[in-house]
Amino acid sequence: MHNFEFVKPSTVEEAVAALQSDEAQPMSGGQTLLPTMKQRLAAPEKLVSLTGIASMQGVSAVGGVLTIGGATTHATVATEAAAHYPGLAGLAAHIGDPAVRNRGTIGGSLANNDPAACYPSAALGSGATIVTNAREIAADDYFQGMFTTALEEGEIVTGVRFPIPQASNYQKFEQPASRFALTGVFVAKYADGVRVAVTGASEEGVFRWTEAEAALSANFSPDAIEGLSVSADGMIGDLHGTPAYRAHLIKVLTKRAVAAAS
Amino acid sequence: MSKISMTVNGKSVSGEVEGRTLLVEFLREDLKLTGTHVGCDTSQCGACTVHVDGKQVKSCTMFAAEADGAEVKTIEGEANADGSLSVVQQAFQDYHGLQCGFCTPGMVMAATALLGKNPKPTELEIREHLEGNICRCTGYHNIVKAIMAASGQDVPAVAAE
Incomplete structure (x- = not known):
């Protein structure tokens, strides 16, 4: 080095x-x-x-919004968000391994935007707001492709605000060696509709499966997406899984997430 | 080079390190605490697991400068004050929780971190907690048994035995 x-x-x-x-x-x-x-x-x-900045640490829930400091570790989110937003806490509790969760942070994960990272799906699936030292960015505008975000040079993710859903769940199919998400799906049900965000699968990074969102907003049950399918076009293909395999996983994991959340 | 100070196994230590000096390098090469092992150096294997401010971390994936001012505990700090083995160490011996022994320092530090927050873990919780600790001898069953025993629980007949 x-x-x-x-x-x-x-x-x-x-x-x-x-x-x-x-x-x-x-x-x-x-x-x-x-x-x-x-x-x-x-x-x-x-x-x-960024780990010595006190204002970037911690989890708080006020008025239906969960706010997490950018330098808060996965382990802390897993513990402190559990009572407020169990779907998010459950996601944090299964990132990497215990030692990684004691160091890795939500802001770091979102700034890096690894196409197989877990947190981007929660941020996009919750319609979260990414807070930086300079501005606030809606998750829909923040993620701009593999390892690419709306962040400018030298801009820091100081925190993230998550609207707390009525029900949520994250399901991932782990790549057997790295334990990163080969494909992962975050489902969140709000009063005004359902959001479904997919990580690990697309060459464009995390994305929303809008057809499933519409179907699940009308009927929040696994059966609601039975007739849908995801195209393999633009999905990642590597020795761990073909594009078609990942496309298939998206539907399977979405159904599992809905079943677990309902 | 910058000066760092920390508490390691209850003793105050300090040293001059480069920015790139890893915590495990500082422990092994400067402090000569070679019980902490480097297995993979790529954050996978957990042989370098130590506690920083009471939390298990991979000391190959943390810079020494990040531990400035911290409380660090390594495998050398695990034994009892009289030099006898700790409960976890003794259980690893009793249940043959090691074969070649290379992963053992990390396994013991991971186990003590688990028992510190979950004194009576289930077998599944133990196995999940060891996700980031690899035993290349594949001696996991006896490691799990040792941790069950160290937590004062009956040692089950482990599946796949």
Whole structure:
């Protein structure tokens, strides 16, 4: 790994200032970035740790909205969101493994937008709002393709606001070696309709399965999507699964998620 | 280079590290605490598991500078004050929870983290908790038995035996 300067600011303002220099990179839990740096696929000259910023920590629920600080770990979300938003807590409780969950953060996951990460499906499936140091971004506008988001250079995810649904569930089919989602589906039922977000499957990254949303909004039961199918066009194909296999999984997992949520 | 200080197994330590120095490198090469192992160096195997502020982490996937000011516990801090084996360590010996032993430091640290928050885990909970700890000898059944025993529970006849 190439060497770098490590800085650990205690406020968002200090972090934003530290990120102004060229080749500076923010890091939260580092569970993706650090291995990436070992492989020399990333080589920042300055690494700005976000884990010392108190205002980016914690989970709170007020008025039907769950707010999570950007540097909150998966383990903390799994515990502290459980009473408010069990579907989201359940997702967080099964990311990676216990050691990874003690370091990895929601803001880091959303900023990276790995096509097989779990959290993007929850954010998109909840119609969440991504809060940065500069603005607020609707999830529908935030995710812009594999490893691509609306974030500008040096912009930090300081928090995420999730409208709390009436019912929700996340189902993933794990890639047997990496345990990332080969395909994962997040379903959330709100008073004004159902949202279905799919991760792991598309070459465009996380996306909404709008036909299923319409069917489930009319009838929230697994049978409601029996007649639907997902096209294999644009799905990821690799040695772990063909595009057709992933397309099939989307429907299977959506039905399981609806069954588990109802 | 920057100066870092932390508490490791109850003792205050400090050292000069580069930004890129991993916590496991600081533990093994600077502090000479070689009980913590590096198996894969790619965040998969868990042999490098230590506790930072009471939480298990992979010390190959954390920079030493990130642990500045933290309380760190390694396998060297696991034994009782009189040098006798801890309950978890003794159970690993009693139930033959190790074969080659390379993964054992990480397994023991993962097990103590689990029992710290869940004193009576089920067999399934133990197996789920060990998701990030790989035993290349595939000695999982006896590791699970050891953790069941260490938690004061009956040791079941494990499935697939």
